[in-house]
Amino acid sequence: MNALKTIWAIGLISFQEGLRRRIIYGVVLASLLFMSFAVLISGLFMRDIVKIMLDLSLSAVSVSGLLVPFIVGITLLSGDMEQRTIYTILAQPVSRAHYILGKYLGFAMLTSLIMGILTGATIVTVWGSSHLYAEHFFTSLSFSAIFLSSLMSLLAVLVLNSAMILWCCVTTSSFLATLLTLATYLIGQTVEDIIRFISLHIAGAEVSGLVQKTVQVALYLFPNLAAFDFKQQAAYGLPIPLHEVILLGIYGAAYITVMLLLAIVIFNKRDLA
Amino acid sequence: MSIISCENIEKYYPEGFSGRKKKILTDLSFTVRQGDVFGIVGPNGAGKSTTLKIILDFVRPDKGKASISGHPARSHTSHRHLGFLPENPSLYRHLTVTDHLLFAARTAGMPRGEAMRRADEILCTVDLSHAAHIPISRFSKGMTQRGALAYALFLKPEVLILDEPMSGLDPLGRQLVIDIIRESHQKGTTILFCSHILTDVERICTQIAIMDKGWLAAFTTPQELQQRKDVAKPEMSPLESFFLEVIAG
Ligand SMILES: Nc1ncnc2c1ncn2[C@@H]1O[C@H](COP(=O)(O)OP(=O)(O)OP(=O)(O)O)[C@@H](O)[C@H]1O
Numbered sequence: 001m002n003a004l005k006t007i008w009a010i011g012l013i014s015f016q017e018g019l020r021r022r023i024i025y026g027v028v029l030a031s032l033l034f035m036s037f038a039v040l041i042s043g044l045f046m047r048d049i050v051k052i053m054l055d056l057s058l059s060a061v062s063v064s065g066l067l068v069p070f071i072v073g074i075t076l077l078s079g080d081m082e083q084r085t086i087y088t089i090l091a092q093p094v095s096r097a098h099y100i101l102g103k104y105l106g107f108a109m110l111t112s113l114i115m116g117i118l119t120g121a122t123i124v125t126v127w128g129s130s131h132l133y134a135e136h137f138f139t140s141l142s143f144s145a146i147f148l149s150s151l152m153s154l155l156a157v158l159v160l161n162s163a164m165i166l167w168c169c170v171t172t173s174s175f176l177a178t179l180l181t182l183a184t185y186l187i188g189q190t191v192e193d194i195i196r197f198i199s200l201h202i203a204g205a206e207v208s209g210l211v212q213k214t215v216q217v218a219l220y221l222f223p224n225l226a227a228f229d230f231k232q233q234a235a236y237g238l239p240i241p242l243h244e245v246i247l248l249g250i251y252g253a254a255y256i257t258v259m260l261l262l263a264i265v266i267f268n269k270r271d272l273a
Numbered sequence: 274m275s276i277i278s279c280e281n282i283e284k285y286y287p288e289g290f291s292g293r294k295k296k297i298l299t300d301l302s303f304t305v306r307q308g309d310v311f312g313i314v315g316p317n318g319a320g321k322s323t324t325l326k327i328i329l330d331f332v333r334p335d336k337g338k339a340s341i342s343g344h345p346a347r348s349h350t351s352h353r354h355l356g357f358l359p360e361n362p363s364l365y366r367h368l369t370v371t372d373h374l375l376f377a378a379r380t381a382g383m384p385r386g387e388a389m390r391r392a393d394e395i396l397c398t399v400d401l402s403h404a405a406h407i408p409i410s411r412f413s414k415g416m417t418q419r420g421a422l423a424y425a426l427f428l429k430p431e432v433l434i435l436d437e438p439m440s441g442l443d444p445l446g447r448q449l450v451i452d453i454i455r456e457s458h459q460k461g462t463t464i465l466f467c468s469h470i471l472t473d474v475e476r477i478c479t480q481i482a483i484m485d486k487g488w489l490a491a492f493t494t495p496q497e498l499q500q501r502k503d504v505a506k507p508e509m510s511p512l513e514s515f516f517l518e519v520i521a522g
């Protein structure tokens with residue numbers, strides 16, 4: 001009980017500190033502008049209006065979420081170590097595990113808020129457009145698919161956040177942490193494609209068993225972020241199977257747990273000099 | 274009763290890019306008893322801050338162990354009823370000093386109304402009432418030092434650990450810190466601090482340790498120093514002359 005209160009207190013102060021960075025508002029504002037632009041553009045493609053509008057808007061939601069660990073997360077965490085603000089937190093009866101979990105909670109709240117606002121804006125613009133343009137263009141529109149797609153994008157960012165925290169605990173250099181988090185994102189986006197390519201056994205592009213095994217191991221080390229992408233389904237109004245959502249929820253939660261546990265173990269060994 | 278104790282602590286830091294280890298603290302042992310005002314003095318780089326960081330578990334010793342109020346430093350329960358002021362304290366730049374105090378209140382489960390009352394009180398004590406709602410990024414160095422001091426004192430700690438509490442303060446601020454330490458001492462708070470300002474240390478401490486090159490080179494008390502007054506050089510305070518004697522070997 002006490003531990004939860006402590007983690008909540010750390011989460012809240014990190015959330016507050018993140019929220020007072022102007023750059024956050026820049027990101028949200030840029031996304032909103034981009035969404036208005038998407039509404040204008042999609043008006044030119046009457047038949048595909050919903051698809052284009054959702055494709056662009058949901059991409060804006062997910063990109064804005066992805067920016068959080070890079071522009072706020074890493075600066076806040078490494079700033080804590082470099083400027084020794086961490087002493088302020090750890091001077092209280094707070095363990096290092098509380099600190100890591102609290103920081104994670106703070107970033108999760110920040111990401112959820114930003115992505116929540118932008119998803120809300122997407123739903124409002126699509127709903128508004130359905131009154132503005134001919135109704136029959138909007139028959140495939142599914143608000144639940146939009147919601148689920150954004151929820152899965154959020155989960156992907158939460159997974160990336162946990163990897164970011166781990167990298168910040170592994171290295172003291174914020175530059176290296178950024179690079180490693182970026183690599184995690186890029187590999188996480190493509191690892192599924194690589195696996196598919198290998199299993200296709202295209203003639204002339206034979207892949208040795210060793211490479212195959214290596215890539216398979218990589219699939220388990222890096223989060224399969226592409227699996228969380230349901231933007232196409234939302235854009236076409238296709239149903240998103242609930243069992244897939246649940247499985248991804250379990251996968252995401254397990255991945256986050258492992259990353260945070262590793263982060264705690266490594267952080268526990270570090271000198272905060 | 275011993276409140277803070279260090280037993281045979283040894284600490285190495287990696288040096289430069291080679292990663293070769295340099296010995297920073299050597300077989301360091303001392304105890305701070307309940308109600309003591311224990312001052313550590315020593316030249317730059319002697320290892321004073323490192324010692325405090327080990328007691329607070331920010332840094333892990335290679336040998337030996339530290340404890341606060343009977344709790345091993347490794348356990349975060351040792352930070353209950355503890356206030357710490359770091360050397361060159363750093364607070365969250367975008368938050369106000371009140372935000373920091375409310376954080377401390379939340380970790381201690383203090384209700385918000387009480388926390389706000391206590392915040393007013395402590396900010397008044399450190400003369401920061403006018404700056405309660407200004408982000409730290411607009412603070413001067415001395416204001417940040419006062420803010421961090423308020424943060425350390427906020428929960429009325431039983432143990433206070435202060436690293437160079439007077440640094441960056443004007444004469445009024447310095448006197449304020451001295452008054453706060455004296456007042457806390459009268460209330461029974463155990464205080465461990467390090468400082469360069471020997472005259473201040475001499476005025477407020479009940480125990481003084483002189484540290485040099487990672488060793489605790491000598492212990493003394495103001496009473497002992499008084500008895501040495503006649504040996505001391507006339508232009509120096511007794512602690513200054515004792516300090517130079519010890520450091521010069
Ligand atoms: N993070 C670190 N990595 C490597 N060496 C360090 C680190 N921090 C301190 N040192 C070294 O440890 C020694 C003791 O440093 P410490 O900060 O404890 O000294 P100090 O007595 O507090 O000095 P000052 O009076 O200047 O504050 C110094 O030689 C310093 O170079």
Ligand SMILES: [Mg+2]
Binds near residue numbers: 321322360436
């Ligand atoms: Mg120091």
